[in-house]
Every structure is written in C-alpha cells, then in structure tokens.
Amino acid sequence: MTLQYQSTRNQNNRVTASQAVLQGLAVDGGLYVPTQIPKIDLDFDLLAKLSYQELALKLLHPFFDDYTKEELTHCINSAYDTKFDTEEIAPLKKVGNEYFLELFHGSTIAFKDMALSILPYLMTTAAKKNKVDNEIVILTATSGDTGKAAMAGFADVPGTSIIVFYPKDGVSKIQERQMTTQEGANTHVVAIEGNFDSAQTNVKKMFNNSKLREKLLGHHKQFSSANSMNIGRLFPQVVYYIYAYVQLVKQAEIKSGDTINFSVPTGNFGNILAAYYAKQLGLPINKLICASNENHVLTDFFNSGTYDKNRDFFVTSSPSMDILISSNLERLIFHLSGDDDQKTTDLMHDLETKGVYQLTDTMKANLQDFAAEFATQVETSAQIAETFKNHHYIVDPHTAVAENVYHKYQQQTADNTPTVIVSTASAYKFPRIVVEAINGKAQIDDPELVDVLHQLSDIPLPNAVQGLFTAEVRHKTVVHENQMQEIVETILNLES
Ligand SMILES: *Cc1c(COP(=O)(O)O)cnc(C)c1O
Numbered sequence: 001m002t003l004q005y006q007s008t009r010n011q012n013n014r015v016t017a018s019q020a021v022l023q024g025l026a027v028d029g030g031l032y033v034p035t036q037i038p039k040i041d042l043d044f045d046l047l048a049k050l051s052y053q054e055l056a057l058k059l060l061h062p063f064f065d066d067y068t069k070e071e072l073t074h075c076i077n078s079a080y081d082t083k084f085d086t087e088e089i090a091p092l093k094k095v096g097n098e099y100f101l102e103l104f105h106g107s108t109i110a111f112k113d114m115a116l117s118i119l120p121y122l123m124t125t126a127a128k129k130n131k132v133d134n135e136i137v138i139l140t141a142t143s144g145d146t147g148k149a150a151m152a153g154f155a156d157v158p159g160t161s162i163i164v165f166y167p168k169d170g171v172s173k174i175q176e177r178q179m180t181t182q183e184g185a186n187t188h189v190v191a192i193e194g195n196f197d198s199a200q201t202n203v204k205k206m207f208n209n210s211k212l213r214e215k216l217l218g219h220h221k222q223f224s225s226a227n228s229m230n231i232g233r234l235f236p237q238v239v240y241y242i243y244a245y246v247q248l249v250k251q252a253e254i255k256s257g258d259t260i261n262f263s264v265p266t267g268n269f270g271n272i273l274a275a276y277y278a279k280q281l282g283l284p285i286n287k288l289i290c291a292s293n294e295n296h297v298l299t300d301f302f303n304s305g306t307y308d309k310n311r312d313f314f315v316t317s318s319p320s321m322d323i324l325i326s327s328n329l330e331r332l333i334f335h336l337s338g339d340d341d342q343k344t345t346d347l348m349h350d351l352e353t354k355g356v357y358q359l360t361d362t363m364k365a366n367l368q369d370f371a372a373e374f375a376t377q378v379e380t381s382a383q384i385a386e387t388f389k390n391h392h393y394i395v396d397p398h399t400a401v402a403e404n405v406y407h408k409y410q411q412q413t414a415d416n417t418p419t420v421i422v423s424t425a426s427a428y429k430f431p432r433i434v435v436e437a438i439n440g441k442a443q444i445d446d447p448e449l450v451d452v453l454h455q456l457s458d459i460p461l462p463n464a465v466q467g468l469f470t471a472e473v474r475h476k477t478v479v480h481e482n483q484m485q486e487i488v489e490t491i492l493n494l495e496s
Contacts, residue, residue: 001064002016002038002065002066003016003020003033003034003035003038003063003065003192003201003364004016004034004035004106004377005018005020005032005033005231006032006033007026007027007028007030007032007033007341008026008029008030008031008032008033008330008333008334008341008344008348009026009028009030009341009344009348010026010028010030010333010340010341010345011028011341013026013030014027014035014330015032016066016168017063017065017067017231018064018066018122018125018129018130019126019130019233020032020230020232021064021119021126021230021231021232022127022130022132022222022230023063023121023224024207024223024224024225024226024229024230025204025207025208025225025229025230026277027202027207027210027250028141028208028248029208029348030330030341030344030345030348031229031327031328031330031331031334032231032264033331033334033335033339034063035232035491037277037280037281038062038157038281039062039063039178039196040058040059040062040207040281040282041149042242042243042276042281042282042283043164043278043355044245044246044249044257045249045334045375047103047252047482048246048249050246052080052089052090052239053076053077053089053090053308054081054248055239055242056236056239056262056345057069057072057073057076058137059238059239059242059281060072060222060235060236060238060239063231063235063238063479064235064472065353066129067122067125067126071125071129074121074125074459075118075121075122075214075420076118076322078118078121079117079118079121079236080118081115083106083107083111083113083150084105084106084117084403084412085105085109085115085462085463086105086338087328088105089114089240089242089243089359090102090103090105090114090240091105092242092244092247092248092420093393094251095308095387095391095393096391097114097245098293098388098403098421099244099248099253099405099418099419099420099421100200100393100399100420100421100423100425101240101244101262101421101422102423103240103361103424104371104396104424104425104426104429105425106149107135107149107177107427107463108145108148108150108152108464109273109348109360109425109462109464109465110144110145110148110149110320110424110425110429111145111422111424111425112145112146112148112150112167112234112424113149113152114237114240115232115233115234115236115237116146116149116150116152116153116226116233117149117153117171118159118232119150119226119232119233119236120153120154120160121158122137122223122232123136123232123417124136124157124159125325126158126232127159128153131274132222133159133220133224133341133446134216134217134220134222134353135159135160135220135221136159136160136161136219136221136222136224137160137161137162137163137216137221137222137224137492138160138161138162138163138202138222138223138224138225139153139163139200139206139207139223139224140152140162140163140164140165140203140225140227141164141165141166141196141200141202141203141226141227141403142165142166142171142179142196142199142227143166143167143170143171143196143267143268143319143320143321143322143323144166144170144171144172144320145175145317145320145424145425145429146164146226146228147164147166147175147179148175148178148182148228149163149283150162150164150226151164151179151182151187152182153226153447154184154186154187154226155182155183155184155186155187156184156185156186157186158185158243161186161187161188162186162187162188162226162245163188163189163200163204163414163488163491164179164187164188165190165192165202165484166179166189166190166192166196166199166307166476167191167194167195167196167198168192168453169189169192169315169318170195170196170315170321170322171247171430172193172319172430172432172444173432173446173491174428174430174431174468175319175429175484176191176466177468177469177471177473178464178468179215179444179474179475180473180474180475181468181473181475182472182474182475183474187266187475188475188479188491189474189477189478190484191477191478191479191480192477192478192480192481192484193478193479193480193481194480194481195313195315195322195412196207196322196323197309197313197323197325198481198483199484200268200323200325200327201283201325202484203225203227203484206223206484206488207223207225207304208486209485212485212486213229214391215475215489216492218496219352219492219493219494225269227270228269228271228327229270229327229328229330230270232269233270233407234273234299234328234448235272235274235325235477236454237270237271237274238277238278238281238353239276240276241262241275241278241283241285242278242281242283244262244420245260245283245284248260248375248418248420254418256294257284258284258311259284259286259287259309259394259417260284260285260415260417260418260419260420261285261286261287261288261401261406261415261417261419261420262284262285262287262288262289262419262421263289263291263402263403263405263406263409263419263420263421263422263478264288264289264290264402264422265291265321265398265401265402265422265424266290266292266298266321266326266397267320267321267322267323267326267331268292268323268326268327268328268330269298269326269327269426270287270328270389271422271424272290273328273329273331273332273407275288275370275422276288276332276335279369280445281327285369286415286417286428287368287369287370287371287409287417288369288372288421289370289372289373289409290302290370290371290372290373290407290408291372291373291375291401291402291404291405291406292321292372292373292374292401292405293316293317293318293321293322293374293376293380293401294314294316294374294376294377295307295313295314295316295321295322295323295374296374296449297324297326297388298326298329298372298374299373299374301329301369301372302367302370302371302372303374305358305359305363305364305367306356306357306358306359307329307351307356307357307358308355308356309325309351309355309356310355310356311324313316313343314458316377316380316397317381317430317433318380318397318398318400318401319378320398320424320425321398321401321486325361326350328398328424330348333347333348333359333363334362335364335366336359336366343360344471347359353457357387371413373405373408373409373412374401375400375401375405375408379404380397380400380401380404381397381433381435381436381437382404382437383400383401383403384400384409384433384434384437384438385437386396387400388401388437388438388456391441392458394434394438394456394457394459395423395427395455396423396424396425396426396427396430396433397424397425397430397433397434398430398435399421399422399423399424399425399448399490400437402421402423402424403421404496406419406421408457426459426462426464427457427459428450428453428462428465429452430462431446431449431450431453432446432449434453435449435452435453435456438454438456439452439476442468446469447469451467476484488495
C-alpha cells in the first residue's frame with residue numbers, strides 16, 4: 001500500500017508522496033500531511049552502524065514510498081556528498097555539558113542545506129515518475145537562508161527554474177550577497193519592499209490563483225515550492241534528529257531508550273516540526289523546546305493557546321526567525337485537532353481574516369510535547385560572548401537564541417534531561433553580530449569582519465564565504481510587495 005498524503009484543509013484531497021513533492025502546496029491552501037505515520041523499527045544500536053546516507057534511506061523510504069529504493073538511493077547519494085565539508089554530514093559536538101547538532105556543513109552554511117540538497121533530486125525524479133514535462137517553476141519566499149540553499153540546489157537543473165523573493169532590509173549582508181551573486185541561467189532573485197511574511201503570503205496567493213495556474217500551463221510551466229511547506233523538505237529533516245540521538249548512544253552519552261530534549265531556533269516551524277514527527281516515529285524525546293527571538297508569536301502561542309500575529313514586527317540579529325506567520329504550524333494544528341480538516345480550515349480562516357485564533361481546551365492539552373521561550377537581541381549577543389568565553393566555541397545568533405532559551409527552560413523547570421541544541425547556521429553568515437558580541441562595536445566592513453572571525457575561531461573559512469565579496473552581483477531587481485505576481489509574469493514571459 002502506498003502512503004497517502006492529504007491536505008490539512010481537505011481530507012479528500014489525497015496524493016502520493018511524489019505528487020505532493022511536485023505540487024509543494026495543496027491547491028486548497030492547505031499543506032500535505034501523511035494520513036498515517038509509517039512504522040519504522042528504531043533499534044538504535046543497529047542504527048548506530050549506519051552512515052548518514054544509509055540512515056536517510058531507511059527513514060525516508062517509508063515517507064516517500066512511491067519512489068523506488070534505487071531512485072531514493074540516487075537522490076540521497078547525490079545530495080549528501082562532498083558538498084558537505086564533513087563525512088558525518090551533521091556532526092554532534094559536546095561543548096561543556098551541552099550538545100550542538102551542527103547542521104551548517106553544507107554548501108551555503110545554513111541548515112537549509114540539509115533538505116534543499118535533496119529536494120531538487122526528489123522533485124526531478126517525481127516529475128519523471130508522474131510523466132510531467134512542464135517546466136517546474138520553484139517559487140520561494142526566504143527569510144535569508146532558504147533562498148540561497150534552494151538556488152544552489154536548483155541552479156542549471158534541466159526542466160526547472162527558480163524565483164526567490166527576500167525582504168530587502170531583512171537579511172544579513174552575507175545572506176544578501178550570497179543570493180545576489182547566484183549563478184545559473186534559471187535562477188532569479190527579487191528583493192521586495194516588505195517583510196518575510198508579506199513575501200510568503202504573496203507566494204501562497206500565487207499558488208492558489210487558478211487563473212495564474214492556467215496561464216502557466218498554457219506556457220508548459222507549473223509552480224512548486226522549496227519552502228518547508230513542501231514535504232520534500234520537511235521529511236529529510238527528520239533524519240538528523242534520529243542521527244543525533246544515535247550519535248549520543250554511540251558516544252555513550254546516553255543509553256538506548258533514554259529521553260532527550262531538543263532546543264530548536266524556530267521561525268517557519270519546519271525544523272521543529274520534523275522533530276515532532278521524529279517523536280511520532282518513536283524517538284524518545286521529552287521536550288521540544290521552541291526558541292524564538294523578539295518576534296515571539298510562537299512563545300505566546302505555546303504558553304497561552306492563542307496565536308496572535310497582530311503585533312509589531314522586529315528586524316533582529318537572527319533574521320531567519322523574523323516571522324509572524326509560521327506556515328508549518330498549520331500541520332501541528334491539524335494533528336492537535338485529531339487530524340480534523342474542518343477545524344484546521346476554520347482556525348486558518350480566523351488567522352487570515354482576524355490575524356488570531358484560539359485552540360480548544362482539548363487541543364491545548366495536546367501541547368505538552370513542547371516548551372517555549374524567547375531571547376532578546378541583548379541576551380542573544382551575551383550568549384554568543386559567554387559561550388565563546390567559557391568554551392572557545394562560536395555560535396551564530398540563531399543557535400545562540402536556542403542556547404539561551406534552553407538555559408531559561410532549565411532554570412524554570414530544573415529538567416536535567418540531556419539536551420541537544422540545534423545549530424542552524426555557521427557564524428560566518430553573521431560576522432558583524434558575532435564579532436561585535438565578542439569584541440564590542442567594530443568600525444569595519446564585512447570582508448574584514450570575516451577575517452576577524454577567522455582569527456577568533458579555529459574554523460576554516462568556508463567555501464561559501466571565499467570570493468563572495470569579489471563575485472559579480474547578478475540580481476538587482478527590487479519591487480514592492482504588491483508587484484510580486486507582475487514580476488513573476490515578466491520573468492516567465494507569460495504576457496505573450
Ligand atoms: C530557517 C532558519 C531557522 C528557522 O527554521 P524554521 O524551519 O523556519 O523554523 C533558524 N535558523 C536559521 C539559521 C535558519 O536559516
């Protein structure tokens with residue numbers, strides 16, 4: 001039997017894994033979720049013998065079960081290769097009494113590489129399987145890291161093109177530079193005057209616009225998504241949670257069966273949702289600690305049961321988490337409601353019309369898998385400085401948020417369960433924040449800041465940063481958030 005995926009907003013809208021990957025988003029506005037959680041035998045002592053790639057095959061095949069083993073093996077081996085600067089792919093580092101799961105060893109030095117290295121292979125394989133010969137147009141909103149990682153994956157992949165929208169004043173200099181220097185004839189980058197939420201909302205609108213969809217089909221094109229709304233991005237993220245646990249067993253830090261916590265710096269709720277699915281698969285997780293920055297709509301949600309996006313938006317030092325509408329929360333809402341598509345539709349409708357929704361008491365009672373807190377920018381910088389001072393280990397601002405929130409959680413609960421801090425970006429992506437946190441105000445520019453960071457840390461300069469400041473800027477388009485569809489039609493030559 002093939003695993004079915006259904007829309008969170010319509011249980012009759014059902015597709016296979018490869019069809020869900022191709023579509024990205026359900027046309028009814030919902031997100032695809034598996035109709036049941038596959039049963040996988042998690043014998044951690046056996047899993048400890050597997051490489052990252054072998055573990056990925058074991059865990060992903062049940063989720064992508066209309067792919068053949070050979071197809072999936074090809075996708076996995078093409079994704080997790082020497083693009084990563086370590087054979088371990090996702091090393092687990094012990095620092096003091098804490099564990100950091102380093103997810104930034106891929107080509108764009110952010111955790112988005114973990115899933116976006118494989119998504120293009122899953123997508124082109126899905127197109128072949130489903131005999132789709134339209135050009136797949138990847139339409140993506142980015143809070144800074146998805147854009148580059150997705151383009152790195154899709155650049156010059158035959159049969160695809162990619163358009164990325166990022167908030168013009170809402171990403172770090174390095175993040176922007178990484179995107180605007182992207183090569184590949186099929187890559188397009190557009191800065192928008194607006195924040196990530198408007199970019200994401202307008203991208204979703206284009207997906208749900210049936211007229212636009214028709215127009216694209218007339219030109220032998222169709223949209224798909226590289227955001228974590230796509231199951232092809234979400235489920236590959238389950239692998240590293242189980243991998244982390246297995247590493248802890250292997251390094252004799254825990255015994256097989258012990259529970260652990262994960263502290264996850266959260267924005268669009270994709271990463272932590274993957275951990276939630278890992279728990280559903282049987283990974284012994286005590287708490288999933290949802291860490292936010294000053295845009296702490298999720299902290300308030302977990303602590304009150306009310307989601308309220310009507311609040312000021314802050315541009316912070318952890319820009320990839322500057323989000324007020326966390327898309328993937330819809331999937332959790334769906335599961336909290338007992339997989340009730342009508343209830344989910346109603347709550348998402350409240351969010352769209354009023355900007356706020358409230359969980360029922362039963363749904364609220366199902367939140368106990370999670371704990372939530374936030375860190376201010378001052379606390380984030382102080383955390384970077386403290387971790388460096390105590391351990392000579394440099395964390396990026398997103399990871400610092402997760403570390404700081406973990407400390408708060410531990411003070412509040414005295415929970416001594418071993419905790420893995422999910423480390424989502426290399427410090428080299430945010431050299432100003434990191435260097436200034438450690439050394440105080442710096443009157444120098446990014447290229448010099450990178451050198452200072454290099455001297456401070458023992459971390460070799462990643463390829464992603466070398467040559468970045470001398471590379472040609474190829475993408476310069478800036479539009480207002482209301483002009484996103486217009487620019488898409490121009491880029492794709494849909495007027496003719
Ligand atoms: C995207 C991102 C996050 C947030 O992850 P979500 O899956 O959107 O919750 C955190 N840190 C970094 C560095 C990111 O790029």
